[in-house]
Ligand SMILES: Nc1nc2c(ncn2[C@@H]2O[C@H](COP(=O)(O)OP(=O)(O)OP(=O)(O)O)[C@@H](O)[C@H]2O)c(=O)[nH]1
Ligand SMILES: Nc1nc2c(ncn2[C@@H]2O[C@H](COP(=O)(O)OP(=O)(O)OP(=O)(O)O)[C@@H](O)[C@H]2O)c(=O)[nH]1
């Protein structure tokens with residue numbers, strides 16, 4: 278019987294290519310594969326099954342996120358590069374909060390992009406919650422402040438603040454992000470209690486750069502990985518977890534308000550290695 | 552930095568004779584890693600390394616440059632040639648000329664449509680934009696704001712109208728009202744979403760665009776090949792626009808798509824404003840990919 282097992286056993290090269298094809302960082306993929314047969318230690322699990330467990334262990338997290346863990350009038354700041362899915366995720370989070378009996382407010386602090394706040398305004402109607410926005414071109418930090426202030430004044434449980442997309446290699450834009458945080462600190466010293474970066478699953482190795490630079494600018498407390506309903510596998514998450522150890526909180530699986538699920542390591546690795 | 556690590560690999564080689572097989576194999580290991588880390592598709596990297604090995608082994612080591620520099624130049628020239636060989640501009644011969652924009656969610660289609668509108672109006676064309684994203688909240692508004700900034704007209708969807716119907720109506724309007732360039736902005740979609748890809752096929756059949764442009768984020772990962780290949784098979788791409796090159800992504804997706812699908816890169820997006828659209832320079836992208 279062990280003869281048959283060898284015949285359908287994937288080769289180390291095949292498995293490494295599967296990891297590369299999934300956007301796992303090349304050096305990390307090589308390390309994991311090099312250690313694979315040792316990890317198997319002559320047991321009779323297939324290489325693929327051992328690899329799956331190794332990868333699941335790398336992403337395993339202690340406690341899943343719940344809105345109820347947040348203090349009253351909590352502030353959740355949503356950041357990331359252009360087009361990653363921040364505005365859509367902001368709306369999905371407001372929807373999820375409502376489902377959990379939490380009363381949310383949204384803040385449309387993207388005052389730069391064409392129809393940036395219009396997009397969130399329409400989402401607010403679809404989700405059934407209020408949104409605080411500012412005039413096009415107004416100060417993003419001021420709108421963020423107003424949103425948190427409104428959250429407190431209207432006695433809402435949570436404010437989710439959407440920000441404009443920005444390239445992490447643009448110092449003035451990263452400075453603006455710091456300014457937004459300082460502005461929130463002025464209203465509530467502990468705000469934002471959560472700062473989540475939205476990463477697009479279709480992006481390759483640059484995702485690590487994004488997470489690293491954003492984290493150096495304003496400390497991240499969570500990662501949302503979007504567009505995992507496409508053919509990309511977001512293998513970049515392994516090196517991000519390894520280097521930054523920021524929890525991966527949610528996964529975006531579509532364009533509707535319901536399409537956001539808690540990140541789960543086993544489901545993620547099963548999707549990656551098939 | 553790749554050229555520095557290659558310098559180390561070659562530092563014991565003196566300037567006589569051919570590059571040895573060992574020198575080249577060691578250097579190729581560095582190159583392979585650099586290309587994979589730049590998001591070049593792993594199969595494209597395999598083929599490229601094999602190609603470069605043959606070329607490099609045949610070369611005489613020149614006395615005037617270090618072997619590391621010479622090898623880097625050999626690789627860079629190969630990359631530049633791969634990236635630039637299918638260069639073609641837009642087909643602007645028809646009146647009205649049609650450009651259909653497509654791509655994954657958030658790649659930059661709507662913003663790039665605004666940039667193309669600016670570029671072509673500056674060149675004296677009468678441009679008409681068509682807001683074919685009937686799904687994303689405020690997508691139509693977004694295109695209209697850009698159109699207003701640039702000073703061009705937009706055809707907006709009627710309630711209940713399908714994308715192909717909108718396309719047909721826009722084409723008729725362009726022909727009867729003297730527009731000579733029409734750009735169709737479509738909603739983001741995955742190449743594996745059959746229903747949405749069929750919508751693109753139907754729009755293409757209605758409108759018969761001379762130009763079908765895939766808009767690709769420069770930071771795209773390994774799926775660049777599957778995405779481009781599938782879209783090419785289904786709607787026949789005539790060109791590519793690479794966006795967000797003002798970020799720090801290396802841009803290997805462009806090489807992957809070029810090698811496998813062979814669609815020319817028309818232009819590159821280098822920022823969020825309507826003027827942030829530049830010509831594509833294969834040599835610049837080659838050295839960026841190499842890092
Ligand atoms: N399929 C799919 N599409 C998504 C997901 N998340 C976001 N999108 C789509 O991605 C595109 C960009 O989403 P946005 O929410 O506008 O992204 P953003 O980060 O706010 O973009 P900017 O504000 O311009 O930086 C839209 O077409 C969304 O519908 C997801 O999980 N799955
Ligand atoms: N920095 C930078 N940002 C860009 C570039 N091109 C587009 N963007 C930004 O990327 C984000 C997404 O752009 P959109 O034009 O909305 O993308 P899209 O492909 O139309 O998105 P969907 O319609 O949702 O699929 C916006 O924040 C744009 O401002 C570019 O070349 N550089």
Ligand SMILES: [Mg+2]
Nearest residue numbers: 363364387442
């Ligand atoms: Mg947004």
Ligand SMILES: [Mg+2]
Nearest residue numbers: 660661684690
């Ligand atoms: Mg769009």
